[in-house]
Amino acid sequence: MxxxxxxxxxxxxxxxxxxxxxLFVWSGGLAGSRPPPLVWEAQQIQVLLGRGLVSGEQLQIYPDASGRTLITLPAEPFSAEEYPYLLVERTGEEGAPLSSFVWLQADGSRDSLDIGWAGQSVAMLAPSAQEGWQGEIRQLGIITVGHANRFSLLRVTALPRSPATMWRGILQEWRVWEPFTGHTIHFRYGGPEINLELRxxxxxxxxxxxxxxxxxxxxxxxxxxxxxxxxxxxxxxxxxxxxxxxxxxxxxxxxxxxxTYSGADWEARQRAAPDGDLFAAVETIKKLMPQSPQRLFVIVTDYKGRGEFYRLRTLYHLLPHRVYAEEPVLPDPSALRVGDYVLRLWEPTSVLASNGMLRWRQWQVPATRIYAEENFILYRIDAPPSVAGSVATPTNP
Amino acid sequence: MASLGLFAALAFPWLLGCIALAPWWPKPQPGRLPLLLGYGLLLGWALVAMGLWVWGAAGARFSLLAGLAPALVALGSGWWGYRRMGPWQLGEPLPLVEREALGSWVGLLLLAILALRGFDLLYELVTQPLFAWDSWMNWSPKTKVWFFSGYMEPFVAPKEWLARADEPLYTISTYHYPPLVPLMQLWGLLGLGRWDDTLMNLPWWFALVGLGLAFYGQGRGWGLSPLTALVFVYLLLSMPFIGVHVALPGYADIWLAAFYGLSAMALLRWAGDGDRRQLVLALLFGITCIAVKLPGTVWAVTLLPAIVGYRLRWRHLVIPLILCAVPLILLFSPYSVTFDWPWGGGEFRIGAERLWIPGFTQSVITYRPVAGAVLANTLAMPNWHLFWYLLPLALIYAVLVAGVRWVRVGLLLVVSGLLLLGFIYFFTDRAQFVTDYTIVNRGLLHMVPAQLFFIALLWWHLTGGRPAAEAA
Incomplete structure (x- = not known):
């Protein structure tokens, strides 16, 4: 033994x-000298889009009306080869915005690298893994999108290649934790995507x-x-x-x-889930419909993009009603029946509603609005469809 | 009361499967009990789901009575086994050699880790709402409708749903997926008596338990020591991607992996000692793959080269290899063969860089450079621990000792699976789902248990073990 x-x-x-x-040799351990880190403290960072306010050691950044910011890190041009790593530090109090480093090379070409915060307040990136991080870097910046709230940066550092930097990155990658997300069933990153070279x-x-x-x-x-x-x-x-x-x-x-979920019964867990609002709305809608399965069409904006999750999730919550959510618009009139329901999510422009009518393509159908709440409007079809612009005559239900 | 009903519903398939199989292994042998428990659990779930399928297709209202037919099948199998094989001998449930090995510090450590992992995955399974996308988009809609309706309401294509507006039909884009997985969920709900799309996924946890038990039992039956078998069970059940499919249940992939894995293990056992009971298990579970998921048909086909290879020496494999080359040559030639697909859905076409299999693929066949995505997911990302570092080493060793018949069979099994996935990933339109990482690991998952079992046998061979029947 x-x-x-x-x-x-x-x-x-x-x-x-x-x-x-x-790794010691590869990370430049035998190099005689190496350049010092390039550090941008809070007061040195400039906010070009959005608003910045220096408060002590932090730069508080307020996105513009569309949730975007553009931050630049003023500096003399520097060699990409000498600085293969970037370190971004923020305070951990606010949520992390979707952000990317962007840079301009000497030849005018641009490239970017997403910053994967992964729930941390420090993100270390290895832009050297990108083809575009080479030669002379003229300008460096950070852009954020889709984040309405304030967030704060402490400092940004460009780190030279060294064993200490490399091991720091490896340890950080080891410590980073990835919660279950929509992609976990397909793969786990285990950390920010391709942030660092040595997984x-x-x-x-x-x-x-x-x-x-x-x-x-x-x-x-x-x-x-x-x-x-x-x-x-x-x-x-x-x-x-x-x-x-x-x-x-x-x-x-x-x-x-x-x-999030412990101790809660089934319904409470549904309401606590990320689509809890949707579940609550659909439960209300189902109470307004007959108990027996009804035909129902779900129409949603951005059918294949963000709307895909909501139309399919709505379909699931609406079951066992007979739901059709396969198109961003109502079908040909021959497929509609009096008494069918139509659920419009987020006011889709593919099916318009006005004056007791639903209109799509060249058709219209009289429909009664049964329920309306912010993003969910439920209609019941009262009469057969007709060509848009004609006088529709309701039938006896 | 609901909990009792759920417990009974979960225990019933396990009991059924064991009743069906146990009489066929009457004599005590290493690993008999875990083998029967593992295979019995999965066989039982397949039987119950198929019983529900027949029940529902016959128009009867779903109830636990649907378990009668599977029970009769199980009892019939058990009775037949008893008549053929003789009385069952009890033996020691946990022989001394097992107790000593599993009681060692390594054994206890591994058992503790496995128990902890089992708790981890079960905790997430029973606490989180139904989470993973395909679970609530593709599989559970049928479960929900059939539960609330009480009948096996038909699901049709969207266009057909629109055209038959006056009929009580349902539609989702994946209406044509096999119903076995939703029926497994439904069985638990029938016992529970209420809708709960969290608890209905408990069978997923049991699938993992069954897979582990079967792996251990087959390994012990082959001749692996208890500790070696336990180590390989730990390797199997500790892989993150396998755990994720239990913690976030509702996908069919773990079931396909389990059924295919059990089929492959039995096939290798048969190749090693000629035990026909194992061949029957291999065929039974191989056929079940077809009912789990559409790709299951293709996975079942990969068993054929291994079965054929059992009888043939290497030189005899030339003819089957030439036969397999014909469709490949046709595929890349300017000519094509077309005919109406016998199962409906359109035209089958192969040739001129087109491969159309109705209901499965309509693809332009050309090389796609997706190696980066495959390597990232297998070697760099934390999906499989070190499994994909181990497999190449094992295959190299297998080639060196391919003179042994069961090694040839195993090589044919593993290589045909890898070639299949390689073709799909690198040469078909599915490559887009490889580069966005959505199918690469799920496809690999289907064959990992089978491959790991082969690796376990190769390890046994490397370290000096010899099976009873080793033909050169």
């Missing part, structure tokens, strides 16, 4: 040292493979070849390091899940 553990630890230690040595999985994978290679060499060359169990333990050690991180991620997820 002692020999086994000795073989395992020896191989792992050598592999770790080997990988660390390679934990790759580091652990390469180290494990190197340790296994050393083990194989020992078996091939040694007079007393180590037992195969040593290889299993080496591999298991690498696996468990990554699994420890996954377990940690799950526990952090539990905290979020518990805070």
């Amino acid at each position: 002692q020999r086994l553990l000795g073989e395992v630890l020896g191989a792992l230690l050598l592999a770790v040292v080997g990988v660390a040595a390679v 934990p999985s790759v580091l652990i994978g390469v180290t494990t493979l190197l340790a296994l290679a050393l083990f194989a060499l020992r078996r091939w060359l040694g007079r007393r070849p180590p037992p195969w169990q040593a290889a299993a333990l080496i591999f298991l050690a690498g696996w468990m390091v990554l699994d420890l991180r996954w377990e940690g991620d799950l526990w952090r997820q539990h905290a979020v899940t518990r805070a």
Whole structure:
């Protein structure tokens, strides 16, 4: 057993040292000198779009009416190769805006890199992984979109390549946590997308493979070849390091899940979900409709974009009514029946409502408004459709 | 009372499956109990879902009585097994060798981690509302309608729904998906007695448990030591992407992975010792793949090269390889073959860089450079731990020892799966869903349990184990 553990630890230690040595050289550890970091403190950052207010060490940034800001970091041009990393620090009190670094190169070309906050107040990026981060960088800035609230920046730093910077980035990537989101069922990033060059999985994978290679060499060359169990333990050690991180991620997820849903009954959990408003509205709408399944058309703005989630989610909540949500507009009149319902979300322009009529393409149909609440308006069709502009005559229901 | 009903509904399929299978393994052998529990659990769910399918298709109102037919099938299988194989011998539920290994510090550590992981995933499953997109868009709408209606209301294509406006029909864009998964959800709801789109997904957790038990049982039956088998079960169940599909339930992929994995494990066992019971299990679970998800048909087909390869030596595989090359040559030639698809839905076409399979794909076949996306998801992103670092090493070893018959069978199984996915990812229109990362891991998920079992057997071979029947 002692020999086994000795073989395992020896191989792992050598592999770790080997990988660390390679990373040390790769990150410029043997370089004689390196440039100092470029630091932009709060008072040095300029807000070109939106409004900025320096308060102590923070720059409080207020987006414009459309939720956008443009921030520049004034500086002399600098070499992209000398500064492969960017560090952005903000206060953690407010939510993180969708933001990107943008830069202008000497030849006039621009490029950008999304800043993945991942719930953190510090984001470290490696724009050097982008093709556009090369040569001389003339201008550097940050843009944010879709964020109506104030947020604050503390400082932005361009870091030179060094072992310390590289390890800082690796550790930050390791600590970053990704909650369950819409894409988790398809993949997990494990951290900001391509923010840093050395993902934990790759580091652990390469180290494990190197340790296994050393083990194989020992078996091939040694007079007393180590037992195969040593290889299993080496591999298991690498696996468990990554699994420890996954377990940690799950526990952090539990905290979020518990805070949002724990102790609540089924209906309370639906209302606490991100589409809780939609669920509540649909439950109200269902109470206004007969209990037996009714035919219902869901019409939504931005049918394939943001609207896709809402039309399909509305369909799901409306079941077991017979819902049709496949088109952004009402179908041909032959498919409509008196007594059918139409639910308009966000005032879609594809189906207009006025004077007791719903109008789409060249058609119109008399419809009674049953329910109206902000973004949800429910109608019941009262009579067969007719060509728009003609005098519609309601039939007896 | 509702909880009791739910518990009974969840236990019933497990019981059924075990009754169906247990008499076929009357003699004590390593791993018998977990094998029967694992295969029994998944077989039971398939039986119950199919029983509901027949019940619903016959126009009967859904109720727990739909479990009668599956119960009869299970009892019939059990009775037949008893008559063929003789009385069941109890043996030790947990033999000494198992107790010693699992009681060691490594064994206890792994069991503790597995128990903790099971709790983690179960906690998320029962606490979060139905979350993942396809769960509530593709699969659960049918469950919801059938539960509230009480009948197997028909789902048709959107255009047909519009055209038949006076009929009580339903429509979603994925109306043609197989009903097995919604029926599994429905069974739990019938026991619970009320709508709950969280608790209806408890079978997903059980699918993971069944997969782990089956893996352990098959590994032990092959000859893996208890600790080795447990280590591989830990590797399987600890992969983040597999865990995610239980924590965020409602997709069919974990079921397809489980059924395909159990089929493949049984196939490899058959290839190793010629046990025909394993071949029957392999075929049974392979066919069930077809009823789980549309791609299940294609996965079931990948079992064929492995079955054929059991009998053939390498030189005999030339003819099947040539036969497989014919459609590929046709695909990239200027000529094409077309005919009406026998199952409706349009025209089948292959050739001139077009592949049209109604209901499955209508694709222009040309190379798409998606290697970056595949490598990122397998090696760099935290989806699979170190699995994809291990598989190439294992395949290299497998090629070196391909003279062994079961290794050949395993290689054919794994390689045909990889070629299938490689073709779909790199040469069809599905590549767009690879570059946006939405299908790359889910496709891989289907074959990972099978591949890991093959790796376990290769490890056993590498470290000096030898199966009972090893033909050169």
